[in-house]
Amino acid sequence: METVQETISKKLQPVPEPSVRRMPQYLHLVRSMREKGEVYVSAPAIARVLNLDPTQVVKDMAYTGVTGKTRVGFSTEELQFALEEFLGYNRKHEAFLVGAGFLGSALIQYQGFREAGMKIVAAFDTDKRKFGTDIQGVPVFSLEKFHDLASRLHISIGIITTPAGAAQPVADLMVAWGIKAIWNFAPVALRVPEQIIVQDTHIYANLAVIINKLGQQKNG
Amino acid sequence: METVQETISKKLQPVPEPSVRRMPQYLHLVRSMREKGEVYVSAPAIARVLNLDPTQVVKDMAYTGVTGKTRVGFSTEELQFALEEFLGYNRKHEAFLVGAGFLGSALIQYQGFREAGMKIVAAFDTDKRKFGTDIQGVPVFSLEKFHDLASRLHISIGIITTPAGAAQPVADLMVAWGIKAIWNFAPVALRVPEQIIVQDTHIYANLAVIINKLGQQKNG
C-alpha cells in the first residue's frame, strides 16, 4: 500500500507528453474490447494491437493509476474508467473557436469532442455573411463580440482556425479575456504568456514529413 | 566547395523528424520576410520569432544545404528556394482521399496543399448520396471505384478521414493498389507493410494533451 504522500507526488510529476498522446488510443481500444465482452486485457495484448512495446504500455497504465493482475492483465472496466478520468472526459471544458472557415466548420461538426470533454459553444469570424448563422447548432458571432461573451462565460479553451496572419492578434484577444489554453491550427508560432497552454496542430508539418519520407524512399 | 559525394551522403542520412516538422514554419516566415523586402535573415532572428534555440535553427538550415554568411545571416531568397526544394513543393504528389465527411471535405477545400506539393485528385465514400458530386472541383466516387482509378493513375498518397472502424480496410485497399504513403486521421493504429509510410494526425491526441495540462495546472 502506498502512502497518500506518494500518491500526491505521483500526480504532481507530469506525465510525459508521448504517453498522454497514447491515452486516447488505449481508451478507444479498451472500449471496443468491452463491447466485445472482454473482461481482462493484458499489456502485451494491447501492445500487439497498437504496435507498441509491452513495457511501455504497462508504464502508461501506471500513470492512470491502474495496476494489473499478474498473469491476467488489466480489468477493462477499471481501465476504461481510469482512462476517461485521466483524459478528463467527465469534466466539461467549454471552448470558443475563431475562424469559421472550412477547417473551423469541420471541427465544429466533428462532434466527438463533446464526449472527449470539450464542447465548442460559439464560433467567431470576421466575415459579415456568417454572423447570426449557426453550424450544427453552434452560433457564429462577429469577432467583436468575443470579449462580451468571453467575460460572461467561463471559457477555458480557445481554438484558432484562422489564416496565418490573423492568428497572433486572435491569440492576444484570447489571452486578454482569460482563456487558459489555445489549440492552434494556424501555421505560426504564437507568442503568449508562459502560463498559457498552447497546443499546435500544424497540418503542414505532417504533410512535410510524408513528402520528405517519400522523397527519401526514392533515393534509398 | 563540397564534393558530389558529400552532397549525396548528406542527402542519404535522414533528417530528424522534428527538424522536418519545423521546415514549413521556416518557409512561411522566410516568405513573409521576403515580401517585406528583407534580403538577409540571421538564425538568431528566426529563433526569436519562432521561439527556438538559435543553434537549432542553424542546424536545420544545414539540412536544406543552405549555409549562412557570418555576421549577416542567410539569404532569404536562397533560403526560400532551398526550403521549397527540401519540402518538395516543386514536385507534384497526387492523392486520393477516402471518407468525404466533414473533415475530409475540409481538407479538400483547404487548398494550400496544392502549393505544398500535394494535390487531392479524387475522393471516395460509401454514402450513395455523395457519388457523382464534387467538392471544390474534386469528384467524389464510390469506394468500389477505388481500384479502377488507382491502377490507372499513379497515386502516391492516400488520405484516410473515415470513422475509426473503416480505417484498416481502407488502408489495406490503399496498400493493395500501390499507394506509398498514408496520411491517417482516424484514431486507430494502422497495420501496413513496413515499406509503406504512415503519418498519423490524431486529433484527439492533441486534445488530450491540452486537457491533461489544464488539469495539471489546476493542481499545481
Next chain:
DNA sequence: ATCTATTAAGGATATTTTTCTTTAAAAACT
C-alpha cells in the same frame, strides 16, 4: 587599419523518451 561585436558551425553535454533486462507474483496445469 585595428578592434569589437555579431554570427555560423562544429563538437560536447544534458535531457527526454524508449527499449531492454531482471525480478517477483500468481494463475493454470500436472
Next chain:
DNA sequence: AGTTTTTAAAGAAAAATATCCTTAATAGAT
C-alpha cells in the same frame, strides 16, 4: 501440492533530440 508459464513492475541501458559551449570568421565601427 508442486511446477510451469505468463504477466506486471521496477530499474538499467540505449537512442534520439535539444541545448550548451567553444571556435573561427567577418562586417561594421572607431
